[in-house]
Amino acid sequence: MDSWLTSVGLPVALAIVMLGLGLGLTWADFRRVAAYPVLVLVALGCQVVVLPAICFGLVLAFGLRPELAVGMMLLAASPGGTTANLYSHLFGGHVAVNVTLTAVNSVLAVVTLPLVVNLSADYFLSDSRSVGLQFDKVLQVFAIVLVPVALGMAIRARVPALADRLATPVKVLSVVVLVAVIAGAVVKERANLADYFLAVGAIVLLFNVVSLAVGYGVPRLVGVGRPESIATGMEIGIHNSTLAIAVAISPSLLDDTRIAIPAAVYGIVMFFTAAAFGYLVNRRSGPATVVAS
Template sequence: MNSALTSVFLPAALAIIMFGLGLGLTVADFRRVVVYPKAAFTALACQIVLLPLICFGLVLVFGLAPGLAVGMMLLAASPGGTSANLYSHLFGGDVALNVTLTAINSVLAVFTLPLVTNLAIAHFQGGSGQVGLQFDKTAQVFLIVLIPVAIGMAVKARFSAFADWMEKPVKILSAVILLAVIAGAIVKEAANLGDYIASVGLITLVFSVISLTVGYWAPRLAGADPRQAIASCMEIGIHNSTLAITVAISLLGSTEAAVPAAVYGVLMFFTAAAAGALLRRRAVRDADVPV
């Protein structure tokens, strides 16, 4: 891809997306973890530790090519996507918990995403000359993820009405940016697209289903109530594919590593909707059972 696109446009695009996320957050969203300690810590442990381990196992079982394997691990290390809040609301989840998890995950991803990505590159591409996310690239992740979120939160705190007015346009712009990024990757890799989909279609589907399942049942087994478990299900089950695509293309310089996130970014909306419908039906059925 054109160097100006990868070095300027994509980081700027991600910064806009993260700024939009910040517009919907307040300091209270971080403090709220004390209100939901069991559900929050269980969900974060699954997101940060369990899912990357599960993804690593899947990559080994499916025998992916090194670039695609790194892309899958990058996807697993990405925090929850902003769509999780909407899905949680639609299917009866605790949206306040979603907002809290999104806020904390956005901060933690600055540290965990480069760590998981570098470990994946060392394992799968150790002899291929890949350098991964070195200090300067890790600093870029900090700058284009955490700083825009902080600025968005500052705008929200100081100019609440303006922040509320800006949220919708920024979300629309974010969706347009994601489509543009995916389209650019498709154009560049058009010759390999069929092979890529054949290679990662099934694994991304399996990973999506496992993410949603773990996201619901881990908190439930830890004692969280159904609404909190649904929130966790959506937060953990809907990864931020935009972040994974942008990091793969702009920081790793690999459209191949962006393919799993691009395929997953389409599939997850269907699997999340199916999971939400099943969980809502389960909640209705349980409510009808006399105690």
């Protein structure tokens, strides 16, 4: 189920793109994020508390089979992936917010992901399965996100003219990477797509749309600016499906491909819903500024 494209190709490609994103960031961007604690607290609250609660309600409402129910909860507990940073960049989000939230969420997931999944397994499954703390996955996210971004920021700090010249080619590369990933994912899983979508397609799509709406709408309600809200929308709405699949199929963890089905479907659906979300929020005219404090 988990292909080389998603487990190796996508992280490597996104790491390269993250280098480009770092070219447009300075330390002042992160200082501005730290100046608005409401933004960070609201985003983390939505990610850690609100979405798992919503997902649990959806699972009960849809009456999913036990393994699929645990798979949905595993997906909800997974932190934002590096793809969120890329989409935020493409659709005018505050990328520094994404980078910061991805880093913080990855650390929190060491505790929150096993907690949510273990409680879900106890509730839905008759057997006993547990998930250990995924320190290696946390380190992987840090390597993919922070190291390339730090390198890009170093280039901007030392050679700003070069960083400016690379901005447009990097955005073009971002689009090419996304198209390649979408096409590759569809081709790789074409034999199983019908069965997967019949099983969980509706709930995955609904959960993805709700995640994007919560991630964007809640910050806006508390006075957060549009670029920052786009960033949180992408961060909260695009979960790390590769991490969820790895936890589900790992022989030392849940070891059940059925649990990985929601994340596999989500890994395809999210590309289209996130693009539609980015297009819709960008139809609103006029820049917004952060007013939360």
